[in-house]
Amino acid sequence: MSFSTDPFPFLSVSGTPYERGRQHGSTLAKRVRRSAALYNGTLDKLGFGGERGNALIRKFAAQIEAFGAHYVEEMRGIADGAELPFEQVVMINARTEVIAEARRLSQAETQAAAALATKDGCTGAIILPGRSSAGRLIHGQNWDWRAECAETAIVLRVRRDDGPDFVTFVEAGGLARNGFNAAGIAITANYLRSDRDYSQTGVPLALIRRKVLEQEHFALAIRTVAATPKSCSNNMMLSHADGVAIDFECAPDESFALSPSHGLLVHANHFTSMAALSKLRDTGMADSPDSHYRDLRVREALEAAGTALTPDDLKHALFDDFGKPYSVCRPPRPGSHDDLSATVAMVVMEPGAGWMEVAPLPALNRVFTRYSLTHEPQTLA
Template sequence: MLHVSCSGSPYEIGRQHGEQASSQVYGSIAFYDDYFKRKTGKSWPEVQEVAKQFLPYLTSTWPSYLEEVRGIADGAGVPFESILALNVRTEIGFGMLNDGCTAFAWKTKTASFIAQNWDWEGQQKDNIMCVRVVQKDKPTIHMMTEAGIIGKIGMNSAGVGVTLNAIAAKGVSFDKLPCHFALRIVLESTSLQEAKQKLNKAGLASACHITVADAETGSIGFENTAVDQIELHMKDGLNMHTNHITVQRPGVEDKGMLADSPFRLERIEELLKSAGPEPSMQQLRDILKDDKNSPCAINRSPTEKATIQTLFSIVMDLQNRCAVVKMGRPTEGGEELELRP
C-alpha cells in the first residue's frame, strides 16, 4: 500500500501526488483504458475527448482542481487529459460503472461514525493509495483513493467524513460537478452544513450517492442523478445506502446494476439495528465482515462471472478524528492502516 503526503499550492499537491505514485497512476490509466474499451466501446482518445467536455465548467468554477490535475499529470509524466479522464470516470461511464458498495453513517449520543466497504474490479487493487493533503486555510485530508484521482473516501481534521456509492442511472450534465470533484469538495469542508451548501449549489453531473457526516450533527445522504439531488436524512441516527435509487422520481431510470443491492441495504439496516445503542469501532468493523448471501454479500467476493470484490473496508470515528482501514476483504489477512488527518 502506497502512502503519499502532499502539501503546498494545488499544482504542487498534484505534482507530489504524480511523482510519488507515478507507477500507480500509469496502472490506473491502463485499467480504465481497458475497462472503458470493454464496457463502452470507447478508445482512450475518445474517453479523453468526453472528459474535455467538462473543461469550460471546471475552468470557470473550480480552477484550483484543474491545477491539481495538471500537477498530477506533470508529476507522473502523462497527458493532462488522461488524469482529467480518471477524475471524471463516473461520468464517462454514463451510468454503466458498477462499483458495488455498502455504506452507512451512525450518530449516537456519544459518537459519530461513517463507514463502508468499497467494492470494485480486482485489477484495480494495486492502484489504491492512501493520500494525506495539507493545504493552507483548509482542513487536512486523509483519504483512500485510486491513483490519479483527487477526491474519494476519507475524512478531514475538522471531523468531516465522506463515502461513495455508485448508482446506474443514465445521463450526464457537463455543467455540473463530477462525482470525484464533489468528494474533494466535501473533504475540504469544515462541517456537514458547509458541504451540504456546496453540493446543493453545484449539483452533480451524474448518478451516485454520497454520504456526508460530521462529528457534531450526524449525516445526510445525497442521492444524485444528472437532473436532481435528493437528501436522505437520518432515522434514529442512521443513514445507509447501497447501489440503487431509493427515492423514485419522474425522469430517472435506475438500471439496477447489481441485483443484490436491495438485499444489502436491508441487511445492513438489520445488522446496525441489532448492534445496540452505542456501538464500538470493532462492532462496526465486524458488521462489514458480513457474508450472508455470499458471494454477493456486504463483504463481497469475486466469482468466475463477476470480478467485483471488496477492495477495502473503512470505519471512521469522526469525533476522535481517526479511521481504521483494512485492505482487501475484511475477513482476510490484508494490510491494516490508520487515518489520522
C-alpha cells in the same frame, strides 16, 4: 488470479495545488500509471483511443476547471510527476462521465459495450454519537469495484494553507473518493442509477466529493452535494463529528435528503426516498439486485449489536457474507467487466478522533491500517 492484500500506500502532500499533485504523481507513479491504463484502456475498447479520446476528456477538463481551477492544476502536477499525458489523469477523475459520453457518441449499446459501464457498488453506514459507546460518530463503507484496484488505491493526506487538512481513500491519480477533514466533515458515496442520467452535463462526481472535503462548514458541504449539477445519479452520505448525518440521493438535477433512524443511517445502491421514487425511475435493479438485502443486513446487524456501538460493530456488519459472492462483503468474482469485481476496501472513520481505518479486499483479509491527520500509518493487530 491473486491480488495483494498489503496495506494501501500512504502519502502526505503539501504546498500549492501543482506541488501537491507533483508529489502525488512522482511518489506513486507506478500506481498512477496503472490507474490510467485501467480507464484509458476502457476508452480504447469503446473506439475512443488516441486523440479522439483526448478531445472528449478535454471537454470534461474544461468543466472541472470552471468548477475549480486548482483541481486542474493539481491534476497537471500529478501528470507531470507520473510522466503521463494530462488527459489520462483527468480520465481517472472523470471516468464515469467520460465513459458514459463515449458510449453515447459511439452508440455502442451492445452487450459488450454495456459491460464496460462503470457500476461501482458500495454499502455505507453512519452511527450517530448517541448510539456509539465512545460518544463519537462512526462513518464507514465497503467500496465494491474492480478487484485489481486493490493494487491502485492509496490513502492521501492533504495539508492545506487555505482550508482544513483532509485524509482521503482514493485511486492513485484521483483527487478524492471518500474521507474526512480536520473540520469533522466526512463523506462516502454509493452508485445509483435513474432514468434522468446523462440528460445533462455536470461536474464529475469525484470533484464534488473533493470539494466537500475542502469545506470548513457543514452547510457548505451540503450545498456542494445537493446543488452541484451532475451528469448521473449518485448517493452521497455526509456526516459531521458533532453528531449530524444526512444522506443525499442525487439525480443529475435534483437531490433528495434522508435522515437517520434510531441513530443509524444505512444505504446501498437503490433509491429509498419516497419523494425520489415518486418523481423518477430507479433503473439500477439489473446492476445491483442485491442492494436491497445488503442495506437490510447491515441495518439489522447494527440494531442487533445494541445501543452502544463500536467501530468493530460496524466492521462486523460490513463483513456480512450472506448471499456471497453477491454480499455486503464481496470476494473477487467475475464481474461486469473483463476482470473481477470485489469489495476492494472496507473504510471505517471516526472524523472527530481524526482517523480512518482501511482493510484491502476484506473478504480475503481482515487486517486494518489506521491513517491519521496527525500520525503516520499504524497496522492494527
